[in-house]
Amino acid sequence: MSASGGLPPASPNGVATGDTVGVLDWDSNRFLEAYFAVPMMGAVLQTVNVRLSPDQVVYTIDHGGASVLLVNDDFVPMLEGIRKQLPKVKLLVLMSDRAAPQTGRLTFAREYEDLLSGASPDYRFPDFDENTLATTFYTTGTTGSPKGVSFSHRQLVLHTLAQMAFLGIAAKQGRLCRDDVYMPITPMFHSHAWGLPWTATLSGIKQVYPGRYDPALLLKLIKTEGVTFTHGVPTILQMLLGAATAANTDLAGLKMIVGGSELPKGLARQALAQRCFGSRRHWRRG
Known part of the structure:
Protein backbone atom coordinates (compact mmCIF):
# COMPACT_ATOMS: atom_id res chain seq x y z
CA MET A 1 0.00 0.00 0.00
CA SER A 2 1.34 3.41 -0.83
CA ALA A 3 0.15 6.92 -1.45
CA SER A 4 0.93 6.40 -5.12
CA GLY A 5 -0.95 3.20 -5.66
CA GLY A 6 -3.22 2.16 -2.81
CA LEU A 7 -4.24 -1.47 -2.56
CA PRO A 8 -4.73 -2.95 -6.02
CA PRO A 9 -7.84 -5.07 -6.51
CA ALA A 10 -6.17 -8.30 -5.39
CA SER A 11 -9.24 -8.97 -3.31
CA PRO A 12 -12.89 -7.91 -3.46
CA ASN A 13 -12.37 -6.71 0.10
CA GLY A 14 -10.06 -3.81 -0.77
CA VAL A 15 -9.78 -0.48 1.05
CA ALA A 16 -12.58 2.04 0.58
CA THR A 17 -13.06 5.55 1.90
CA GLY A 18 -13.84 5.39 5.61
CA ASP A 19 -12.42 1.89 6.10
CA THR A 20 -9.97 1.31 8.94
CA VAL A 21 -6.55 -0.19 8.21
CA GLY A 22 -4.69 -1.58 11.21
CA VAL A 23 -0.89 -1.89 11.28
CA LEU A 24 1.00 -4.42 13.40
CA ASP A 25 4.64 -3.51 12.96
CA TRP A 26 7.81 -2.24 14.58
CA ASP A 27 9.16 1.20 13.66
CA SER A 28 9.83 0.80 9.94
CA ASN A 29 9.80 2.53 6.57
CA ARG A 30 6.58 0.65 5.83
CA PHE A 31 4.94 2.03 8.93
CA LEU A 32 5.99 5.54 7.91
CA GLU A 33 4.46 4.99 4.47
CA ALA A 34 1.22 3.90 6.13
CA TYR A 35 1.25 7.07 8.26
CA PHE A 36 0.68 8.97 5.02
CA ALA A 37 -0.87 6.53 2.55
CA VAL A 38 -3.80 5.28 4.60
CA PRO A 39 -5.22 8.65 5.70
CA MET A 40 -4.54 10.21 2.29
CA MET A 41 -6.73 7.51 0.72
CA GLY A 42 -9.58 8.70 2.92
CA ALA A 43 -9.24 5.63 5.11
CA VAL A 44 -8.42 5.53 8.83
CA LEU A 45 -5.02 4.39 10.11
CA GLN A 46 -5.17 2.32 13.31
CA THR A 47 -1.78 1.84 14.93
CA VAL A 48 -2.18 -1.41 16.84
CA ASN A 49 -0.25 -1.61 20.11
CA VAL A 50 1.46 -4.98 19.76
CA ARG A 51 2.68 -4.88 23.36
CA LEU A 52 -0.81 -5.31 24.73
CA SER A 53 -2.06 -8.72 25.77
CA PRO A 54 -3.66 -10.80 22.98
CA ASP A 55 -7.11 -10.20 24.48
CA GLN A 56 -6.53 -6.45 24.45
CA VAL A 57 -5.18 -6.57 20.89
CA VAL A 58 -8.42 -8.33 19.90
CA TYR A 59 -10.47 -5.69 21.70
CA THR A 60 -8.71 -2.72 20.10
CA ILE A 61 -8.79 -4.11 16.55
CA ASP A 62 -12.45 -5.11 16.83
CA HIS A 63 -13.50 -1.91 18.60
CA GLY A 64 -11.61 0.18 16.05
CA GLY A 65 -13.39 -1.63 13.25
CA ALA A 66 -10.32 -2.54 11.21
CA SER A 67 -11.19 -4.46 8.04
CA VAL A 68 -7.60 -4.69 6.76
CA LEU A 69 -4.44 -5.50 8.70
CA LEU A 70 -0.86 -4.91 7.57
CA VAL A 71 1.09 -7.49 9.55
CA ASN A 72 4.83 -7.80 10.20
CA ASP A 73 5.48 -11.53 10.17
CA ASP A 74 6.99 -11.28 13.67
CA PHE A 75 3.37 -11.10 14.81
CA VAL A 76 2.04 -14.02 12.79
CA PRO A 77 2.17 -16.43 15.79
CA MET A 78 0.19 -14.00 17.94
CA LEU A 79 -2.31 -13.29 15.19
CA GLU A 80 -2.83 -16.99 14.54
CA GLY A 81 -4.13 -17.36 18.08
CA ILE A 82 -6.68 -14.54 17.79
CA ARG A 83 -7.68 -14.54 14.11
CA LYS A 84 -11.04 -16.24 14.73
CA GLN A 85 -11.92 -13.48 17.18
CA LEU A 86 -11.59 -10.78 14.50
CA PRO A 87 -14.67 -11.22 12.27
CA LYS A 88 -14.48 -7.65 10.95
CA VAL A 89 -11.03 -8.21 9.46
CA LYS A 90 -11.46 -9.26 5.84
CA LEU A 91 -7.96 -8.82 4.41
CA LEU A 92 -4.43 -9.51 5.66
CA VAL A 93 -1.31 -8.06 4.01
CA LEU A 94 2.06 -9.52 4.95
CA MET A 95 5.16 -7.42 5.69
CA SER A 96 8.56 -9.05 6.07
CA ASP A 97 12.31 -8.55 5.67
CA ARG A 98 12.91 -12.29 5.56
CA ALA A 99 13.89 -14.09 2.37
CA ALA A 100 11.12 -16.57 3.20
CA PRO A 101 8.30 -14.70 4.97
CA GLN A 102 6.51 -16.62 7.70
CA THR A 103 2.77 -16.95 7.17
CA GLY A 104 1.91 -19.73 9.60
CA ARG A 105 -1.65 -20.95 9.09
CA LEU A 106 -2.91 -17.51 8.09
CA THR A 107 -4.13 -16.56 4.64
CA PHE A 108 -2.63 -13.35 3.29
CA ALA A 109 -3.95 -11.60 0.20
CA ARG A 110 -0.52 -10.41 -0.90
CA GLU A 111 2.89 -9.37 0.40
CA TYR A 112 3.40 -5.65 0.96
CA GLU A 113 6.36 -5.14 -1.38
CA ASP A 114 4.60 -7.17 -4.08
CA LEU A 115 1.65 -4.81 -3.80
CA LEU A 116 3.94 -1.84 -4.27
CA SER A 117 5.72 -3.32 -7.28
CA GLY A 118 2.41 -4.14 -8.93
CA ALA A 119 0.71 -0.81 -8.18
CA SER A 120 0.27 2.03 -10.64
CA PRO A 121 2.60 5.01 -10.09
CA ASP A 122 -0.38 7.30 -10.68
CA TYR A 123 -3.01 7.99 -8.05
CA ARG A 124 -5.64 10.70 -7.83
CA PHE A 125 -5.98 11.65 -4.19
CA PRO A 126 -9.58 12.09 -3.06
CA ASP A 127 -10.70 15.41 -1.67
CA PHE A 128 -12.45 15.39 1.68
CA ASP A 129 -13.26 17.64 4.61
CA GLU A 130 -10.33 18.51 6.89
CA ASN A 131 -12.28 17.18 9.85
CA THR A 132 -12.38 13.69 8.35
CA LEU A 133 -11.08 11.04 10.71
CA ALA A 134 -7.44 10.18 9.88
CA THR A 135 -6.03 7.99 12.64
CA THR A 136 -6.86 6.14 15.81
CA PHE A 137 -4.94 4.39 18.55
CA TYR A 138 -5.67 3.03 22.02
CA THR A 139 -4.40 4.08 25.42
CA THR A 140 -2.46 1.87 27.82
CA GLY A 141 -2.14 1.87 31.58
CA THR A 142 -5.73 2.95 32.17
CA THR A 143 -8.44 1.21 34.16
CA GLY A 144 -10.66 -1.20 32.28
CA SER A 145 -10.27 -1.75 28.56
CA PRO A 146 -7.94 0.44 26.45
CA LYS A 147 -9.56 3.71 25.42
CA GLY A 148 -9.73 4.77 21.79
CA VAL A 149 -8.26 8.11 20.72
CA SER A 150 -8.85 9.56 17.26
CA PHE A 151 -7.43 12.43 15.24
CA SER A 152 -8.76 14.30 12.23
CA HIS A 153 -6.64 15.49 9.31
CA ARG A 154 -6.95 19.04 10.64
CA GLN A 155 -5.71 18.07 14.09
CA LEU A 156 -2.70 16.20 12.72
CA VAL A 157 -1.70 19.04 10.40
CA LEU A 158 -2.00 21.65 13.14
CA HIS A 159 -0.08 19.47 15.59
CA THR A 160 2.70 18.91 13.04
CA LEU A 161 3.02 22.61 12.22
CA ALA A 162 3.00 23.59 15.90
CA GLN A 163 5.58 20.95 16.78
CA MET A 164 7.85 21.95 13.92
CA ALA A 165 7.64 25.61 14.94
CA PHE A 166 8.20 24.92 18.63
CA LEU A 167 11.22 22.68 18.13
CA GLY A 168 12.62 24.71 15.27
CA ILE A 169 12.82 28.07 17.06
Missing part, protein backbone atom coordinates in the same frame (compact mmCIF):
# COMPACT_ATOMS: atom_id res chain seq x y z
CA ALA A 170 15.11 26.82 19.82
CA ALA A 171 18.60 28.25 19.43
CA LYS A 172 20.36 25.12 20.63
CA GLN A 173 18.63 23.13 23.35
CA GLY A 174 16.29 20.57 21.85
CA ARG A 175 16.26 22.15 18.42
CA LEU A 176 15.04 20.05 15.50
CA CYS A 177 16.10 21.32 12.07
CA ARG A 178 16.69 19.94 8.60
CA ASP A 179 20.38 19.34 9.36
CA ASP A 180 19.41 16.78 12.02
CA VAL A 181 19.09 13.02 11.60
CA TYR A 182 15.95 11.71 13.27
CA MET A 183 15.26 8.27 14.76
CA PRO A 184 12.16 7.48 16.83
CA ILE A 185 12.52 5.45 20.01
CA THR A 186 8.93 6.01 21.03
CA PRO A 187 6.98 3.28 19.22
CA MET A 188 5.05 4.41 16.18
CA PHE A 189 2.11 2.38 17.51
CA HIS A 190 2.15 4.38 20.76
CA SER A 191 0.70 7.92 20.54
CA HIS A 192 1.92 8.12 16.92
CA ALA A 193 5.51 8.38 18.17
CA TRP A 194 4.45 11.73 19.62
CA GLY A 195 3.74 12.97 16.09
CA LEU A 196 7.41 13.39 15.25
CA PRO A 197 7.51 11.19 12.11
CA TRP A 198 5.14 13.67 10.44
CA THR A 199 7.19 16.63 11.68
CA ALA A 200 10.46 15.10 10.53
CA THR A 201 9.01 14.39 7.10
CA LEU A 202 7.60 17.90 6.70
CA SER A 203 10.97 19.29 7.77
CA GLY A 204 12.83 17.30 5.10
CA ILE A 205 14.98 15.52 7.67
CA LYS A 206 16.89 12.29 7.12
CA GLN A 207 15.09 9.58 9.09
CA VAL A 208 16.30 6.25 10.47
CA TYR A 209 13.79 3.55 11.48
CA PRO A 210 15.29 0.87 13.75
CA GLY A 211 12.61 -1.82 13.72
CA ARG A 212 12.44 -3.66 17.01
CA TYR A 213 14.36 -1.88 19.76
CA ASP A 214 17.62 -3.71 20.32
CA PRO A 215 20.10 -1.67 22.44
CA ALA A 216 23.18 -2.67 20.44
CA LEU A 217 21.43 -1.92 17.14
CA LEU A 218 20.16 1.44 18.37
CA LEU A 219 23.66 2.42 19.42
CA LYS A 220 25.08 1.24 16.09
CA LEU A 221 22.52 3.24 14.11
CA ILE A 222 23.14 6.36 16.18
CA LYS A 223 26.83 6.13 15.34
CA THR A 224 26.78 4.90 11.74
CA GLU A 225 23.83 7.01 10.57
CA GLY A 226 24.76 10.09 12.60
CA VAL A 227 21.49 10.27 14.51
CA THR A 228 21.22 13.60 16.33
CA PHE A 229 17.58 13.71 17.47
CA THR A 230 15.38 11.15 19.19
CA HIS A 231 12.78 10.80 21.92
CA GLY A 232 11.61 8.21 24.41
CA VAL A 233 10.58 7.36 27.93
CA PRO A 234 13.11 7.32 30.79
CA THR A 235 13.60 3.55 30.53
CA ILE A 236 14.75 4.03 26.93
CA LEU A 237 17.32 6.58 28.07
CA GLN A 238 18.49 4.14 30.72
CA MET A 239 18.78 1.42 28.07
CA LEU A 240 20.84 3.69 25.81
CA LEU A 241 23.17 4.65 28.64
CA GLY A 242 23.69 0.99 29.49
CA ALA A 243 24.46 0.13 25.85
CA ALA A 244 26.90 3.04 25.56
CA THR A 245 28.69 2.02 28.75
CA ALA A 246 28.92 -1.61 27.64
CA ALA A 247 30.34 -0.54 24.27
CA ASN A 248 32.73 1.94 25.89
CA THR A 249 31.37 4.75 23.75
CA ASP A 250 29.31 7.90 24.20
CA LEU A 251 26.27 9.59 22.74
CA ALA A 252 27.76 13.03 22.33
CA GLY A 253 25.67 15.29 20.14
CA LEU A 254 22.45 13.31 20.52
CA LYS A 255 19.44 15.39 21.51
CA MET A 256 16.63 13.52 23.25
CA ILE A 257 13.17 14.52 24.37
CA VAL A 258 12.21 12.48 27.41
CA GLY A 259 8.53 12.14 28.25
CA GLY A 260 5.80 9.69 29.13
CA SER A 261 6.78 9.75 32.79
CA GLU A 262 8.89 11.95 35.01
CA LEU A 263 12.62 11.89 34.31
CA PRO A 264 14.38 10.82 37.53
CA LYS A 265 17.03 13.32 38.60
CA GLY A 266 19.53 10.52 39.13
CA LEU A 267 19.12 9.33 35.55
CA ALA A 268 19.53 12.86 34.21
CA ARG A 269 22.68 13.31 36.28
CA GLN A 270 24.00 9.97 35.00
CA ALA A 271 23.55 11.08 31.40
CA LEU A 272 25.19 14.45 32.01
CA ALA A 273 28.04 12.96 34.05
CA GLN A 274 28.87 10.54 31.25
CA ARG A 275 28.67 13.39 28.73
CA CYS A 276 26.36 11.14 26.78
CA PHE A 277 24.60 14.14 25.31
CA GLY A 278 27.65 16.28 24.69
CA SER A 279 26.81 19.11 27.07
CA ARG A 280 23.92 20.54 29.03
CA ARG A 281 22.81 22.57 26.07
CA HIS A 282 21.97 19.37 24.21
CA TRP A 283 19.72 18.09 26.95
CA ARG A 284 15.98 18.51 26.89
CA ARG A 285 13.36 17.17 29.22
CA GLY A 286 9.92 16.87 27.65
Whole structure:
Protein backbone atom coordinates (compact mmCIF):
# COMPACT_ATOMS: atom_id res chain seq x y z
CA MET A 1 0.00 0.00 0.00
CA SER A 2 1.34 3.41 -0.83
CA ALA A 3 0.15 6.92 -1.45
CA SER A 4 0.93 6.40 -5.12
CA GLY A 5 -0.95 3.20 -5.66
CA GLY A 6 -3.22 2.16 -2.81
CA LEU A 7 -4.24 -1.47 -2.56
CA PRO A 8 -4.73 -2.95 -6.02
CA PRO A 9 -7.84 -5.07 -6.51
CA ALA A 10 -6.17 -8.30 -5.39
CA SER A 11 -9.24 -8.97 -3.31
CA PRO A 12 -12.89 -7.91 -3.46
CA ASN A 13 -12.37 -6.71 0.10
CA GLY A 14 -10.06 -3.81 -0.77
CA VAL A 15 -9.78 -0.48 1.05
CA ALA A 16 -12.58 2.04 0.58
CA THR A 17 -13.06 5.55 1.90
CA GLY A 18 -13.84 5.39 5.61
CA ASP A 19 -12.42 1.89 6.10
CA THR A 20 -9.97 1.31 8.94
CA VAL A 21 -6.55 -0.19 8.21
CA GLY A 22 -4.69 -1.58 11.21
CA VAL A 23 -0.89 -1.89 11.28
CA LEU A 24 1.00 -4.42 13.40
CA ASP A 25 4.64 -3.51 12.96
CA TRP A 26 7.81 -2.24 14.58
CA ASP A 27 9.16 1.20 13.66
CA SER A 28 9.83 0.80 9.94
CA ASN A 29 9.80 2.53 6.57
CA ARG A 30 6.58 0.65 5.83
CA PHE A 31 4.94 2.03 8.93
CA LEU A 32 5.99 5.54 7.91
CA GLU A 33 4.46 4.99 4.47
CA ALA A 34 1.22 3.90 6.13
CA TYR A 35 1.25 7.07 8.26
CA PHE A 36 0.68 8.97 5.02
CA ALA A 37 -0.87 6.53 2.55
CA VAL A 38 -3.80 5.28 4.60
CA PRO A 39 -5.22 8.65 5.70
CA MET A 40 -4.54 10.21 2.29
CA MET A 41 -6.73 7.51 0.72
CA GLY A 42 -9.58 8.70 2.92
CA ALA A 43 -9.24 5.63 5.11
CA VAL A 44 -8.42 5.53 8.83
CA LEU A 45 -5.02 4.39 10.11
CA GLN A 46 -5.17 2.32 13.31
CA THR A 47 -1.78 1.84 14.93
CA VAL A 48 -2.18 -1.41 16.84
CA ASN A 49 -0.25 -1.61 20.11
CA VAL A 50 1.46 -4.98 19.76
CA ARG A 51 2.68 -4.88 23.36
CA LEU A 52 -0.81 -5.31 24.73
CA SER A 53 -2.06 -8.72 25.77
CA PRO A 54 -3.66 -10.80 22.98
CA ASP A 55 -7.11 -10.20 24.48
CA GLN A 56 -6.53 -6.45 24.45
CA VAL A 57 -5.18 -6.57 20.89
CA VAL A 58 -8.42 -8.33 19.90
CA TYR A 59 -10.47 -5.69 21.70
CA THR A 60 -8.71 -2.72 20.10
CA ILE A 61 -8.79 -4.11 16.55
CA ASP A 62 -12.45 -5.11 16.83
CA HIS A 63 -13.50 -1.91 18.60
CA GLY A 64 -11.61 0.18 16.05
CA GLY A 65 -13.39 -1.63 13.25
CA ALA A 66 -10.32 -2.54 11.21
CA SER A 67 -11.19 -4.46 8.04
CA VAL A 68 -7.60 -4.69 6.76
CA LEU A 69 -4.44 -5.50 8.70
CA LEU A 70 -0.86 -4.91 7.57
CA VAL A 71 1.09 -7.49 9.55
CA ASN A 72 4.83 -7.80 10.20
CA ASP A 73 5.48 -11.53 10.17
CA ASP A 74 6.99 -11.28 13.67
CA PHE A 75 3.37 -11.10 14.81
CA VAL A 76 2.04 -14.02 12.79
CA PRO A 77 2.17 -16.43 15.79
CA MET A 78 0.19 -14.00 17.94
CA LEU A 79 -2.31 -13.29 15.19
CA GLU A 80 -2.83 -16.99 14.54
CA GLY A 81 -4.13 -17.36 18.08
CA ILE A 82 -6.68 -14.54 17.79
CA ARG A 83 -7.68 -14.54 14.11
CA LYS A 84 -11.04 -16.24 14.73
CA GLN A 85 -11.92 -13.48 17.18
CA LEU A 86 -11.59 -10.78 14.50
CA PRO A 87 -14.67 -11.22 12.27
CA LYS A 88 -14.48 -7.65 10.95
CA VAL A 89 -11.03 -8.21 9.46
CA LYS A 90 -11.46 -9.26 5.84
CA LEU A 91 -7.96 -8.82 4.41
CA LEU A 92 -4.43 -9.51 5.66
CA VAL A 93 -1.31 -8.06 4.01
CA LEU A 94 2.06 -9.52 4.95
CA MET A 95 5.16 -7.42 5.69
CA SER A 96 8.56 -9.05 6.07
CA ASP A 97 12.31 -8.55 5.67
CA ARG A 98 12.91 -12.29 5.56
CA ALA A 99 13.89 -14.09 2.37
CA ALA A 100 11.12 -16.57 3.20
CA PRO A 101 8.30 -14.70 4.97
CA GLN A 102 6.51 -16.62 7.70
CA THR A 103 2.77 -16.95 7.17
CA GLY A 104 1.91 -19.73 9.60
CA ARG A 105 -1.65 -20.95 9.09
CA LEU A 106 -2.91 -17.51 8.09
CA THR A 107 -4.13 -16.56 4.64
CA PHE A 108 -2.63 -13.35 3.29
CA ALA A 109 -3.95 -11.60 0.20
CA ARG A 110 -0.52 -10.41 -0.90
CA GLU A 111 2.89 -9.37 0.40
CA TYR A 112 3.40 -5.65 0.96
CA GLU A 113 6.36 -5.14 -1.38
CA ASP A 114 4.60 -7.17 -4.08
CA LEU A 115 1.65 -4.81 -3.80
CA LEU A 116 3.94 -1.84 -4.27
CA SER A 117 5.72 -3.32 -7.28
CA GLY A 118 2.41 -4.14 -8.93
CA ALA A 119 0.71 -0.81 -8.18
CA SER A 120 0.27 2.03 -10.64
CA PRO A 121 2.60 5.01 -10.09
CA ASP A 122 -0.38 7.30 -10.68
CA TYR A 123 -3.01 7.99 -8.05
CA ARG A 124 -5.64 10.70 -7.83
CA PHE A 125 -5.98 11.65 -4.19
CA PRO A 126 -9.58 12.09 -3.06
CA ASP A 127 -10.70 15.41 -1.67
CA PHE A 128 -12.45 15.39 1.68
CA ASP A 129 -13.26 17.64 4.61
CA GLU A 130 -10.33 18.51 6.89
CA ASN A 131 -12.28 17.18 9.85
CA THR A 132 -12.38 13.69 8.35
CA LEU A 133 -11.08 11.04 10.71
CA ALA A 134 -7.44 10.18 9.88
CA THR A 135 -6.03 7.99 12.64
CA THR A 136 -6.86 6.14 15.81
CA PHE A 137 -4.94 4.39 18.55
CA TYR A 138 -5.67 3.03 22.02
CA THR A 139 -4.40 4.08 25.42
CA THR A 140 -2.46 1.87 27.82
CA GLY A 141 -2.14 1.87 31.58
CA THR A 142 -5.73 2.95 32.17
CA THR A 143 -8.44 1.21 34.16
CA GLY A 144 -10.66 -1.20 32.28
CA SER A 145 -10.27 -1.75 28.56
CA PRO A 146 -7.94 0.44 26.45
CA LYS A 147 -9.56 3.71 25.42
CA GLY A 148 -9.73 4.77 21.79
CA VAL A 149 -8.26 8.11 20.72
CA SER A 150 -8.85 9.56 17.26
CA PHE A 151 -7.43 12.43 15.24
CA SER A 152 -8.76 14.30 12.23
CA HIS A 153 -6.64 15.49 9.31
CA ARG A 154 -6.95 19.04 10.64
CA GLN A 155 -5.71 18.07 14.09
CA LEU A 156 -2.70 16.20 12.72
CA VAL A 157 -1.70 19.04 10.40
CA LEU A 158 -2.00 21.65 13.14
CA HIS A 159 -0.08 19.47 15.59
CA THR A 160 2.70 18.91 13.04
CA LEU A 161 3.02 22.61 12.22
CA ALA A 162 3.00 23.59 15.90
CA GLN A 163 5.58 20.95 16.78
CA MET A 164 7.85 21.95 13.92
CA ALA A 165 7.64 25.61 14.94
CA PHE A 166 8.20 24.92 18.63
CA LEU A 167 11.22 22.68 18.13
CA GLY A 168 12.62 24.71 15.27
CA ILE A 169 12.82 28.07 17.06
CA ALA A 170 15.11 26.82 19.82
CA ALA A 171 18.60 28.25 19.43
CA LYS A 172 20.36 25.12 20.63
CA GLN A 173 18.63 23.13 23.35
CA GLY A 174 16.29 20.57 21.85
CA ARG A 175 16.26 22.15 18.42
CA LEU A 176 15.04 20.05 15.50
CA CYS A 177 16.10 21.32 12.07
CA ARG A 178 16.69 19.94 8.60
CA ASP A 179 20.38 19.34 9.36
CA ASP A 180 19.41 16.78 12.02
CA VAL A 181 19.09 13.02 11.60
CA TYR A 182 15.95 11.71 13.27
CA MET A 183 15.26 8.27 14.76
CA PRO A 184 12.16 7.48 16.83
CA ILE A 185 12.52 5.45 20.01
CA THR A 186 8.93 6.01 21.03
CA PRO A 187 6.98 3.28 19.22
CA MET A 188 5.05 4.41 16.18
CA PHE A 189 2.11 2.38 17.51
CA HIS A 190 2.15 4.38 20.76
CA SER A 191 0.70 7.92 20.54
CA HIS A 192 1.92 8.12 16.92
CA ALA A 193 5.51 8.38 18.17
CA TRP A 194 4.45 11.73 19.62
CA GLY A 195 3.74 12.97 16.09
CA LEU A 196 7.41 13.39 15.25
CA PRO A 197 7.51 11.19 12.11
CA TRP A 198 5.14 13.67 10.44
CA THR A 199 7.19 16.63 11.68
CA ALA A 200 10.46 15.10 10.53
CA THR A 201 9.01 14.39 7.10
CA LEU A 202 7.60 17.90 6.70
CA SER A 203 10.97 19.29 7.77
CA GLY A 204 12.83 17.30 5.10
CA ILE A 205 14.98 15.52 7.67
CA LYS A 206 16.89 12.29 7.12
CA GLN A 207 15.09 9.58 9.09
CA VAL A 208 16.30 6.25 10.47
CA TYR A 209 13.79 3.55 11.48
CA PRO A 210 15.29 0.87 13.75
CA GLY A 211 12.61 -1.82 13.72
CA ARG A 212 12.44 -3.66 17.01
CA TYR A 213 14.36 -1.88 19.76
CA ASP A 214 17.62 -3.71 20.32
CA PRO A 215 20.10 -1.67 22.44
CA ALA A 216 23.18 -2.67 20.44
CA LEU A 217 21.43 -1.92 17.14
CA LEU A 218 20.16 1.44 18.37
CA LEU A 219 23.66 2.42 19.42
CA LYS A 220 25.08 1.24 16.09
CA LEU A 221 22.52 3.24 14.11
CA ILE A 222 23.14 6.36 16.18
CA LYS A 223 26.83 6.13 15.34
CA THR A 224 26.78 4.90 11.74
CA GLU A 225 23.83 7.01 10.57
CA GLY A 226 24.76 10.09 12.60
CA VAL A 227 21.49 10.27 14.51
CA THR A 228 21.22 13.60 16.33
CA PHE A 229 17.58 13.71 17.47
CA THR A 230 15.38 11.15 19.19
CA HIS A 231 12.78 10.80 21.92
CA GLY A 232 11.61 8.21 24.41
CA VAL A 233 10.58 7.36 27.93
CA PRO A 234 13.11 7.32 30.79
CA THR A 235 13.60 3.55 30.53
CA ILE A 236 14.75 4.03 26.93
CA LEU A 237 17.32 6.58 28.07
CA GLN A 238 18.49 4.14 30.72
CA MET A 239 18.78 1.42 28.07
CA LEU A 240 20.84 3.69 25.81
CA LEU A 241 23.17 4.65 28.64
CA GLY A 242 23.69 0.99 29.49
CA ALA A 243 24.46 0.13 25.85
CA ALA A 244 26.90 3.04 25.56
CA THR A 245 28.69 2.02 28.75
CA ALA A 246 28.92 -1.61 27.64
CA ALA A 247 30.34 -0.54 24.27
CA ASN A 248 32.73 1.94 25.89
CA THR A 249 31.37 4.75 23.75
CA ASP A 250 29.31 7.90 24.20
CA LEU A 251 26.27 9.59 22.74
CA ALA A 252 27.76 13.03 22.33
CA GLY A 253 25.67 15.29 20.14
CA LEU A 254 22.45 13.31 20.52
CA LYS A 255 19.44 15.39 21.51
CA MET A 256 16.63 13.52 23.25
CA ILE A 257 13.17 14.52 24.37
CA VAL A 258 12.21 12.48 27.41
CA GLY A 259 8.53 12.14 28.25
CA GLY A 260 5.80 9.69 29.13
CA SER A 261 6.78 9.75 32.79
CA GLU A 262 8.89 11.95 35.01
CA LEU A 263 12.62 11.89 34.31
CA PRO A 264 14.38 10.82 37.53
CA LYS A 265 17.03 13.32 38.60
CA GLY A 266 19.53 10.52 39.13
CA LEU A 267 19.12 9.33 35.55
CA ALA A 268 19.53 12.86 34.21
CA ARG A 269 22.68 13.31 36.28
CA GLN A 270 24.00 9.97 35.00
CA ALA A 271 23.55 11.08 31.40
CA LEU A 272 25.19 14.45 32.01
CA ALA A 273 28.04 12.96 34.05
CA GLN A 274 28.87 10.54 31.25
CA ARG A 275 28.67 13.39 28.73
CA CYS A 276 26.36 11.14 26.78
CA PHE A 277 24.60 14.14 25.31
CA GLY A 278 27.65 16.28 24.69
CA SER A 279 26.81 19.11 27.07
CA ARG A 280 23.92 20.54 29.03
CA ARG A 281 22.81 22.57 26.07
CA HIS A 282 21.97 19.37 24.21
CA TRP A 283 19.72 18.09 26.95
CA ARG A 284 15.98 18.51 26.89
CA ARG A 285 13.36 17.17 29.22
CA GLY A 286 9.92 16.87 27.65
